[in-house]
Structures are given as C-alpha cells and as structure tokens.
Amino acid sequence: xxxxxxxxxxxxxxxxxxxxxxxxxxxxxxxxxxxxxxxxxxxxxxxxxxxxxxxxxxxxxxxxxxxxxxxxxxxxxxxxxxxxxxxxxxxxxxxxxxxxxxxxxxxxxxxxxxxxxxxxxxxxxxxxxxxxxx
Numbered sequence: 223x224x225x226x227x228x229x230x231x232x233x234x235x236x237x238x239x240x241x242x243x244x245x246x247x248x249x250x251x252x253x254x255x256x257x258x259x260x261x262x263x264x265x266x267x268x269x270x271x272x273x274x275x276x277x278x279x280x281x282x283x284x285x286x287x288x289x290x291x292x293x294x295x296x297x298x299x300x301x302x303x304x305x306x307x308x309x310x311x312x313x314x315x316x317x318x319x320x321x322x323x324x325x326x327x328x329x330x331x332x333x334x335x336x337x338x339x340x341x342x343x344x345x346x347x348x349x350x351x352x353x354x355x356x
Contacts, residue, residue: 226343227286230299230336234279237332241272278302282340291347300340303333 245268253261278299285291307330314323323330 224286224289224291224343226339226346227282227291230339230343231279231283231286233332233336233339234275234282237329238272238276238279241275242269245272274302291343293344293347296340296344300337300344303337303340307333 250261250265250268253264281295282299285295310326311323311330314320314326
C-alpha cells in the first residue's frame with residue numbers, strides 16, 4: 223500500500239465534501255432571487271469542481287490500495303491541482319480580491335500538502351525503480 227497516495231486520497235475526498243457543504247451554506251445562497259440563471263451556472267460549476275476533486279481522490283485511493291502507481295495519472299493530478307491553485311490566485315489578484323485569496327488560505331495549504339505528497343510519491347517510486355534496475 224502506498225501511504226502518501228492514500229493520505230492524498232483521503233484529503234481530496236474530504237475536501238470535495240467540505241467544498242460541497244461550504245458552497246451550499248455560504249456561496250450558493252448569496253444569489254438574489256432574480257439571478258436564478260447565474261445561480262444555476264455557479265451551482266453546476268461548484269459541483270463539477272467538487273466532483274473532479276472527489277474523482278482524483280478516489281483514483282489515488284484505488285492506486286494506493288492496489289500498490290500500483292500510474293505516473294501519468296499522478297502527473298495529471300499534480301497538473302490539475304497546480305492549475306487550480308494558479309488560476310484561482312491569478313483571477314483573485316487580477317480582480318483585486320486579495321481578501322478572497324486570504325479567506326481561502328486553508329484550501330491553498332491543503333492543496334499544497336497534497337501536491338507535496340504526490341511529488342514525494344513520484345520521487346520515492348522513481349528511486350525504487352532505479353534500485354530495481356541496477
């Protein structure tokens with residue numbers, strides 16, 4: 223079993239659930255009654271984001287339990303999470319929403335921890351592969 227992948231999986235699955243709950247309680251209820259179309263678009267995007275995070279967590283967990291490490295999927299996960307953070311940060315800063323960026327600090331730290339675990343897993347796997355090859 224790959225413990226860093228399992229930990230990454232658990233964090234991402236929990237993050238997806240927190241994302242859904244927090245969004246319903248704090249974000250999606252803020253739309254005015256005359257903004258029903260905008261609320262629908264935001265709701266769909268919100269749940270799509272949570273779904274992607276959940277699926278990343280599930281697939282990482284599946285790999286961890288099977289003891290298999292698909293480097294392309296790990297790379298995809300790394301790029302997805304990094305792009306998520308960068309796009310969010312860039313858009314927040316471009317729109318002078320530094321307060322939004324600061325309020326999302328726990329999310330940014332959590333994603334960074336998962337990214338670190340994935341990098342560690344990849345490096346560890348590469349080291350093991352090199353040892354087996356020699």
